[in-house]
Amino acid sequence: MKILNLKISLQDNKKVKMYLYYLLMPLFLLITSKLSITPDMSWISAYILIGGANSIAFSWINGHVKLFKIHKEYFWTYTFILLLTSILIPIEYRLFGLYGLPVFFGVLAVTALMGRETGITAAITLSTIASVVSNGNFEIFAMYAIGSIGSISLTKSFDKRIDFSKAALWNSLISIAMLFTMRFGFSPFELRAKSLFLVGINPFASMFLSLGVLPYIEYVSRIYSNIGLIELGNLGHPLLKQLLVKAPGTYFHSVMLSNMCESAAQRIGANYVLSRIGPYFHDIGKIKRPEFFSENQQGVNPHDSISPMMNYLIVASHVKYGEELSRSFRLPLLVEDMIKEHHGTRMVSFFYQKALSENLKVSPDDFRYSGPTPRTKEAGITMLADSCEAAVRSLKSPSLYKIQNMVEDVVNKIYNERQLDDSSLTLRDTDQIVEEFSKVLFAMHKKRIEYPKTTEEVEKVIKVAKM
Ligand SMILES: [Fe+2]
Ligand SMILES: [Fe+2]
Structure with missing residues (x-):
């Protein structure tokens, strides 16, 4: 209807x-x-x-x-x-x-x-x-x-x-x-x-x-x-300042994503300015309940004490809340798209599996993000970078070979789930994106960097990155 x-x-x-x-x-x-x-x-x-x-x-x-x-x-x-x-x-x-x-x-x-x-x-x-x-x-x-x-x-x-x-x-x-x-x-x-x-x-x-x-x-x-986008991305935006204070892990993740997306967009001829600025804001909805997201957790995992369905609702709500924030702060429409589309209609499989293991009657569709799937090349790149960054973070001793394999697997999985159908990204584009992501991720993981948990630690990492 x-x-x-x-x-x-x-x-x-x-x-x-x-x-x-x-x-x-x-x-x-x-x-x-x-x-x-x-x-x-x-x-x-x-x-x-x-x-x-x-x-x-x-x-x-x-x-x-x-x-x-x-x-x-x-x-x-x-x-x-x-x-x-x-x-x-x-x-x-x-x-x-x-x-x-x-x-x-x-x-x-x-x-x-x-x-x-x-x-x-x-x-x-x-x-x-x-x-x-x-x-x-x-x-x-x-x-x-x-x-x-x-x-x-x-x-x-x-x-x-x-x-x-x-x-x-x-x-x-x-x-x-x-x-x-x-x-x-x-x-x-x-x-x-x-x-x-x-x-x-x-x-x-x-x-x-x-x-x-x-x-x-x-x-x-x-x-x-x-020009307007560049002004917006000088990291002095009130929303980014809030993200840094409330969810430093997410802030650091967003800066990593920005580097990955910019370099991939430059390679395939997409808008590299939008691809650098948009990812800063993609997880902005996490400033509400930041402790529910792994990158901000310090030992205690609040997910352990609530049901899988409730956990899914909290995790998925960062997209809706981000969308609300982008409207009230009048962020560019294309940045709002990245917020809405960076998980597409993918499933939060961890909580779905957990629900199955607890013998709950659930279907995969109960655990999906609301979408839509990416509709521009830049939003598609952000979706790919988001999943690749998280996957590579879990690698024990990341070599270039291991990183490239991991990135390729993630990109293929998303492609086969048909999440990129409306994004205008071609297979040739995705091949080049894999190469660029691997290069950037390898450079960032050369010295195994622990995820910073406090604002001071994040500022230190950003200072080093700017040098
Ligand atoms: Fe997200
Ligand atoms: Fe993210």
Whole structure:
């Protein structure tokens, strides 16, 4: 019944999106572009142009960008940025003319939050609006589209503020070169100089605007750029401070995981910033009842005095509580996913076996985590790292060979349980992940490190790790 309801609501949501994208949004974009004075172009041709570009972009996103299917916030945020840019277009047109339109503002904001490919679709829609503003001038479309797409393609990553500056510089150079070749020789010198100046400075103005607006969009949408993620992962977050004090063993485990996931993500080409920051928070729910988790126990095991079912409920509740915390602290959506998905729908087999040994009538499904299974590569890596780290910790004298065998067994087991089906991880990816995990775990276990039990011990280990 639940599945049926979910399907119906998803279909409704899809219909709303369709109406919005194919009908209302082109109409809105048309009105805002018409406000920029276009006496020659008819409304119908402008509508066809903008509607066509917008529909093609939307269909492509719908088919190719998985995150738009997972979180509705991606759709709304993308739409909001496009509408905001289209509102700014007539204002800037009246202030600066055709060469001062803020197309790059929208493109940069979408790229930083949702990736390069989605940024390219935004560039096509927004450049079409710019061309409508200029009475269907193809040169204007080409200048904005090639300037924006070229610059974000030439910028390797958007992890630092300097990357934004580099992208603006590329855009400025490309746009000047294009204007120079397209218009040179046709206009009087003063006009050329003014146009070249505007075209050169416009990408920088757009960059400043997008850097200023991004933190607000991140807070409201919980979709974070890599810059926002890096700020979040400086270990000064109040939740991480609480974790360090209340559950030092879990804190140390999370730092280990962060190293493993970052290196694996880098190897397979996933988002390594998200893979470094997300694992810090994956077990944040353990700050409630930390003594029930082996890494924080000092001799006394509170599990011994209660029933297997109750034990299972307590252990599984760290996922639900972590989810609640991530909502109330407005952690990024993708970090919340890692919290929810790092155990997938796996079974807490220890307590299931214990229940069987006590002759209780139980089924494996009574002892499963609530899931869902990982839906992104980064969440899949976190799930694998979590189990591998725990398994390797139990090895008596870990050699590289033993570690690699153990990691391979764990990864194969999870793969065969079909927990990675929705994660987009391929077999080739998992092979490379095994290699990276083994390297990192071996480096960490070279000198057998005892799990630190106090805050001071953890701080000592982190200090050594930073050296
Ligand atoms: Fe966990
Ligand atoms: Fe964990």
